Amino acid sequence: MNLPRLSFRVSVTLLCMAAAGGVLASSHREAPSIAGSPKLDGTDFYMFRSYDPARTAYTTLIADYQPFQAPTGGPNFFAMDPNGLYEIHIDNNGDGQEDITFQFRFQNTLRDIALPVGGKQVSIPLVQAGGISAPNQATSNLRETYTVSVVRGPRRGSVGQAITKTDGTAVFDKPTDNIGEKTFGPAPGYANYAAQFVYDVNIPGCPLPGKVFVGQRKDPFVVALGPIFDLINLNPLGPTSGGNADALANFNITSLEMEVPTECLTSAGSTIIGGWTTSSARQGRLIANPPKEGFDQASLNGGPWAQVSRLGMPLVNEIVIGLKDKDRFNNSQPVGDAQFLTYVTNPTLPALIQTLFPSAPAPTNFPRTDLVAAFLTGIAGLNQPANVVPSEMLRLETAIAPTPKASQSNFGVAGGDLAGFPNGRRPGDDVVDIELQVAMGALCVLTGPNDKFKVGCKPSDAPAGAAPLTDGALESPANFPAVFPYLNTPLPGATNAATH
Numbered sequence: 213m214n215l216p217r218l219s220f221r222v223s224v225t226l227l228c229m230a231a232a233g234g235v236l237a238s239s240h241r242e243a244p245s246i247a248g249s250p251k252l253d254g255t256d257f258y259m260f261r262s263y264d265p266a267r268t269a270y271t272t273l274i275a276d277y278q279p280f281q282a283p284t285g286g287p288n289f290f291a292m293d294p295n296g297l298y299e300i301h302i303d304n305n306g307d308g309q310e311d312i313t314f315q316f317r318f319q320n321t322l323r324d325i326a327l328p329v330g331g332k333q334v335s336i337p338l339v340q341a342g343g344i345s346a347p348n349q350a351t352s353n354l355r356e357t358y359t360v361s362v363v364r365g366p367r368r369g370s371v372g373q374a375i376t377k378t379d380g381t382a383v384f385d386k387p388t389d390n391i392g393e394k395t396f397g398p399a400p401g402y403a404n405y406a407a408q409f410v411y412d413v414n415i416p417g418c419p420l421p422g423k424v425f426v427g428q429r430k431d432p433f434v435v436a437l438g439p440i441f442d443l444i445n446l447n448p449l450g451p452t453s454g455g456n457a458d459a460l461a462n463f464n465i466t467s468l469e470m471e472v473p474t475e476c477l478t479s480a481g482s483t484i485i486g487g488w489t490t491s492s493a494r495q496g497r498l499i500a501n502p503p504k505e506g507f508d509q510a511s512l513n514g515g516p517w518a519q520v521s522r523l524g525m526p527l528v529n530e531i532v533i534g535l536k537d538k539d540r541f542n543n544s545q546p547v548g549d550a551q552f553l554t555y556v557t558n559p560t561l562p563a564l565i566q567t568l569f570p571s572a573p574a575p576t577n578f579p580r581t582d583l584v585a586a587f588l589t590g591i592a593g594l595n596q597p598a599n600v601v602p603s604e605m606l607r608l609e610t611a612i613a614p615t616p617k618a619s620q621s622n623f624g625v626a627g628g629d630l631a632g633f634p635n636g637r638r639p640g641d642d643v644v645d646i647e648l649q650v651a652m653g654a655l656c657v658l659t660g661p662n663d664k665f666k667v668g669c670k671p672s673d674a675p676a677g678a679a680p681l682t683d684g685a686l687e688s689p690a691n692f693p694a695v696f697p698y699l700n701t702p703l704p705g706a707t708n709a710a711t712h
Contacts, residue, residue, distance in 0.1 A: 240279035240433075240460070245539045246521050251293040252491040254523040255279045255465055256433055257300075259487040259606050260636040261614035262471055264695045268614055270422065271474045272698060273300050273314070274467055274639075275489035275523075281389075281428070281464040283703040287338050289389040290428065290466060291356050292318040295513040296491055298468055299367060303486040303605060304479040306597025308547035312477065313367040314360060314375075316426065316468055318386070321355040322506050339388060344395055345405055347385040356386040358426055360470075362416055368517070373416040375424065384411055387427040390464070392706030403701045410697060418476040425469045429699035431460040432639045432692065436685040446684050448569060452645060453686040464702040471696045474610045484590070484597045486605035488524030488546065492517040519543050524605035525587055525634070526643045531561045531651065532587065546603035549588065553602075556583045561651050572676040575653035581668030582655040586634060591655075592666040594625065595635045608636035620689040626658065639698055640689030645682045653677030 246253045258274040277298065281290050292298070297317060301310035325341045326333040342351035359382055361372030374382040387409045388395075396402040410425045436446060437459030468489075477485050495515035503510040522542050523529075532555050533541045541552060557579030566574045575582075590596035590607040597607070615621075615631040622642040624632025626649070633641035646654075653674020659665040671677065692698055 246542055249493070249520060250278055250280075251291075252296050252298075252493060252520050253277060253279055254489050254491060254521045255431070256526060257487065257489045257523045257606060258637045258639060258698075259485075259608050260638045261474065261608070261610060261612070261631060262696065263614040263617055263620070263631075263638075265616065267471065267696065269420070269474060270471045271477055271485075271608070271610060272696060273470045273472065273487060274698065275300050275469075276429075276432070276465045276467050277491065278466045279431075279463070280460075281431075281466070281702075283390060283392075283462070283464060283705045286391065286705060289339060289391065290464075291320055291354070291508060292358070292386070292426075292466060293493075294318045294320050294508060295497070295511065296493055297517055299490050299492070300468070300470065301367065301488050301490065302477050303546070303603075304477060304484075305482060306484070306486070306600040308486075308549070308601040308603030308605075309545070310367050311364065311479070313363040313372075314470060315363060315367070315372055316358055316360055318356060318358045320506075320508050321357065323350075323353050323355065325351075325353045340391060340395055342395075343397070344388055345397070345401075347387070347408055352388060354388070356388075357383050358386055359383060360413075360424060364417070375416070376414050378412050378414060378421060384424065384426065385409060389428045390702040390704045392704045393708065394706065396704070398707075400701075402704065406701065415472060415476060418473050420473045422473060422476075423469075423471040423696055425467070425697040427467065428464050428702040429467045429697070430702050431463045431465045432699050433460050434458045434642070434685050434687040434691075435460065435644050436683040448565075448572070448648070448681045448683070449679060450682065450684055452642070452680070452682045452684065458685045462703065467697065467699055469697045469699075478610055482597055483611040484595055484607060484609050486524070486546075486590075486597075486603070486607045488522060488605045490519050490523075491521040492519045494518070519545075526637065527647050528587060528604055531647065532556060532559060532583075534560070546605050547601060549603045552604075553584075553588075556580065556587055559583060559651065562653075565652065572652060572679055572681070575656060575669070575674040575677065577653075577656065577669040577673035582653065582659075583650070585665070585667045586650050586655060591625075591634070594630070594665070606637055607634070617689050617692075617694040622686075622688050626654065638689070639692045640687060642687035644685070644687070645680075648681040648683070649677075649679070652679060652681060 256276040262270040262272045300314045302312040304311045339354040360375040363370050363372040376382045387406045390402045413424045494513040495518045498512045562574035588602040589600045595607040595609040621627030621629035624641045655667045656669035656674035657671045657677035
């Protein structure tokens with residue numbers, strides 16, 4: 213037996229398994245530490261010019277949290293963390309630092325509904341005591357509310373201003389999760405209920421009102437996780453709708469959504485913005501023993517905020533960052549991304565794909581300046597700010613008009629649709645297929661022999677750069693609504709409500 217060769221073969225297999233296990237799961241439990249804090253786990257971030265024909269002067273920001281929400285996940289379901297801080301950041305001058313931050317804080321209030329049982333009033337074990345059709349209804353045992361503030365300048369060094377409803381109040385209600393059709397009525401019962409939680413809001417410093425919605429939605433991300441986990445057990449050169457099941461089709465997430473006047477996000481010197489979302493927890497957290505009475509009162513929290521999740525461009529922490537640095541990436545700020553540069557310029561994913569599929573040779577241009585453009589600077593002539601500081605975030609050229617839903621290409625810029633990924637990201641952009649192809653050198657092919665996109669490579673550097681790599685699970689603009697909040701009604705925990 214040739215032990216060195218066997219050892220090498222086992223090592224390669226383990227590497228492939230590790231990569232496949234986290235390759236394309238968006239940010240659903242993408243790093244070791246955040247897997248233990250699902251309420252603070254960011255799953256996806258979207259930023260695009262609103263394509264509702266009546267709202268083209270606006271930009272939509274969507275930050276999704278709490279992955280793998282089974283619709284049947286009662287009795288507590290998926291309230292947000294009242295001890296957490298959820299943020300959406302905007303860099304509007306290309307320096308890798310936030311210029312505008314929207315901060316979300318949550319509060320849970322237990323109504324403590326009790327029933328008379330044997331002469332005593334006894335607290336019920338559910339979050340509802342009957343049907344629900346309106347905010348803060350008496351049958352709702354748990355009221356989840358939140359506030360939103362806008363901070364201009366450094367997020368920890370500036371004072372935030374409250375975003376308010378048009379009536380001047382600053383406390384917003386979050387809808388109860390979609391427990392089932394006996395609670396909310398058959399479709400469109402829950403959709404009608406949740407629509408009451410879309411608020412018109414006044415944002416300090418903005419001349420026009422925006423919109424805010426926070427609530428459960430069907431997970432919009434589409435990916436064939438099972439075959440990918442099994443050493444990419446699919447045909448990566450097969451049809452884009454190759455019949456592979458969407459592993460997230462039966463799960464919900466919680467969305468923090470805003471529709472903001474575009475002119476309030478840009479600066480005087482640039483129409484290009486960068487965006488990302490983070491969540492933070494207090495540095496001190498103690499288990500309360502015994503817990504205080506109330507809902508979600510099992511810990512005591514204090515001290516400064518510590519960032520635990522970060523998400524801008526999709527799939528970065530999965531397919532780019534090494535396992536040892538995944539937690540560090542989640543704790544870091546874009547302006548410090550030089551520490552992760554080698555993962556971008558010398559990526560491991562293409563080499564692993566070539567190991568599994570020798571017919572798909574990896575690009576030969578090192579350093580991978582094309583990936584620097586894709587992930588760290590934006591693409592010249594498309595969404596790269598002047599004097600940009602390399603830093604990972606989603607970038608959007610807001611001067612490019614939104615493409616109507618019916619005309620959108622799920623391949624975004626690569627499909628001739630300049631209003632799509634990687635110029636921002638819309639729900640219907642198939643980022644899995646796009647980023648697989650970019651990893652294998654698609655930009656080197658698209659830029660042509662004269663490097664019109666200034667990405668620093670040419671077609672001959674990427675032998676597989678024109679290969680239509682796919683996971684076979686199709687994402688499409690047709691899957692989503694054409695108006696805010698743009699994501700679909702969450703899946704119910706039960707259907708066909710009993711009538712007795």
